[in-house]
Amino acid sequence: MAVAPSVSVLGAGSWGTALAALIARHGHPTVLWGRDAAVAEAIDQRHENPRYLPGIALPAGLRATTDLAAAMRGADLVLVVVPSHAFTETLRALAPLRPAHAGVAWAAKGFEPGSGRFLHEVAAEVLGADVPLAVVTGPSFAKEVALGLPTALTVQGEDAAFVQQVADVLHGPEFRAYTGSDMRGAELGGAMKNVLAVATGAADGMGLGLNARTGLITRGLNEMLRLNAAIGGRAETLMGLAGLGDLVLTCTGDLSRNRRLGLALGRGQSLDDAVREIGQVVESVQTANEVMRLAERHGVELPISENVRAVLHGDITPTEALQRLLSREQKAEYPAA
Numbered sequence: 001m002a003v004a005p006s007v008s009v010l011g012a013g014s015w016g017t018a019l020a021a022l023i024a025r026h027g028h029p030t031v032l033w034g035r036d037a038a039v040a041e042a043i044d045q046r047h048e049n050p051r052y053l054p055g056i057a058l059p060a061g062l063r064a065t066t067d068l069a070a071a072m073r074g075a076d077l078v079l080v081v082v083p084s085h086a087f088t089e090t091l092r093a094l095a096p097l098r099p100a101h102a103g104v105a106w107a108a109k110g111f112e113p114g115s116g117r118f119l120h121e122v123a124a125e126v127l128g129a130d131v132p133l134a135v136v137t138g139p140s141f142a143k144e145v146a147l148g149l150p151t152a153l154t155v156q157g158e159d160a161a162f163v164q165q166v167a168d169v170l171h172g173p174e175f176r177a178y179t180g181s182d183m184r185g186a187e188l189g190g191a192m193k194n195v196l197a198v199a200t201g202a203a204d205g206m207g208l209g210l211n212a213r214t215g216l217i218t219r220g221l222n223e224m225l226r227l228n229a230a231i232g233g234r235a236e237t238l239m240g241l242a243g244l245g246d247l248v249l250t251c252t253g254d255l256s257r258n259r260r261l262g263l264a265l266g267r268g269q270s271l272d273d274a275v276r277e278i279g280q281v282v283e284s285v286q287t288a289n290e291v292m293r294l295a296e297r298h299g300v301e302l303p304i305s306e307n308v309r310a311v312l313h314g315d316i317t318p319t320e321a322l323q324r325l326l327s328r329e330q331k332a333e334y335p336a337a
């Protein structure tokens with residue numbers, strides 16, 4: 001019988017913990033690395049992450065540590081699940097410790113702050129072009145995965161054998177892992193849906209109704225498709241789990257931190273207070289800048305995303321953003337073919 005690959009998961013927040021628990025339940029030797037000693041000890045000894053997934057029982061076989069070298073020892077596959085702002089430093093730390101045969105996947109959603117680079121570009125630069133890479137993305141709230149509720153996501157990368165290896169460790173009785181080869185489109189979808197969730201959250205927070213919410217989701221999808229076409233992603237990636245799927249989940253599900261940020265802003269709360277209250281990573285705050293930087297570089301107009309950035313910067317209120325969007329010129333839904 002084939003030996004189950006050993007998996008090292010880096011990042012002991014809600015998503016890293018949920019994915020590590022899923023993989024451990026599938027019978028893979030799994031080690032979770034986190035920087036918080038109390039959290040690592042609680043996962044390792046009491047099988048709970050009291051900070052990020054309180055009250056949810058984790059598999060007894062899941063090991064956790066703050067020792068990165070120990071976590072990487074014997075890994076056949078590395079899964080990086082830190083927020084995008086910590087991605088580059090985490091890759092630099094893991095690079096010298098990576099067993100030569102181990103590919104690297106990640107489940108963070110966003111860009112490298114400041115440079116706006118895609119995470120697969122960062123990974124290729126830090127690890128070298130020969131290391132197998134893959135992105136794990138799609139509609140998946142950590143809490144639901146940790147509770148074993150049915151979920152479907154996608155693994156995308158250019159090394160088909162590695163993509164299959166990653167999908168195989170994730171796939172199981174309640175979890176469907178699809179595969180593909182479009183890292184660019186997949187990463188763009190995962191990043192942009194967080195920005196668009198702020199817009200729909202704000203609309204809901206302002207009490208604008210379900211028509212407004214759905215208009216924003218649909219025109220938001222249009223923004224994703226336009227930018228995706230400009231950067232060379234495949235349209236079907238954005239119409240699947242990495243795009244439409246995650247957009248609908250994040251724009252409508254109150255477990256979303258980006259949606260909750262929008263709700264709070266729409267109700268008049270300040271950005272700082274809202275982020276503090278949420279108490280976990282809210283990727284859109286940084287990603288809105290990088291999405292707009294990318295759009296401006298490619299000459300693509302993204303009215304919803306642009307207004308989200310302006311609200312997050314405190315340049316305009318959600319009410320002013322609404323007025324700006326509603327007063328735009330009338331136009332064809334799609335440019336003539």
Ligand SMILES: NC(=O)C1=CN([C@@H]2O[C@H](COP(=O)(O)OP(=O)(O)OC[C@H]3O[C@@H](n4cnc5c(N)ncnc54)[C@H](OP(=O)(O)O)[C@@H]3O)[C@@H](O)[C@H]2O)C=CC1
Nearest residue numbers: 012013014015016036082083084086108109141142280281
């Ligand atoms: N939660 C979800 O449902 C999903 C999340 N994602 C994505 O996964 C990524 C991680 O998010 P998530 O787990 O939810 O975030 P959380 O806020 O739940 O946890 C963040 C984790 O990252 C750690 N961290 C922060 N900065 C660093 C650093 N510099 N070095 C090492 N560790 C660091 C935190 O450690 P500490 O506690 O010590 O601060 C914490 O363990 C994000 O890109 C998110 O968009 C994707 C799909 C689903």
Ligand SMILES: O=C(CO)COP(=O)(O)O
Nearest residue numbers: 138139140141256257258
């Ligand atoms: O990416 C997610 C679901 O797919 C989680 O969304 P939030 O980061 O908005 O909570």
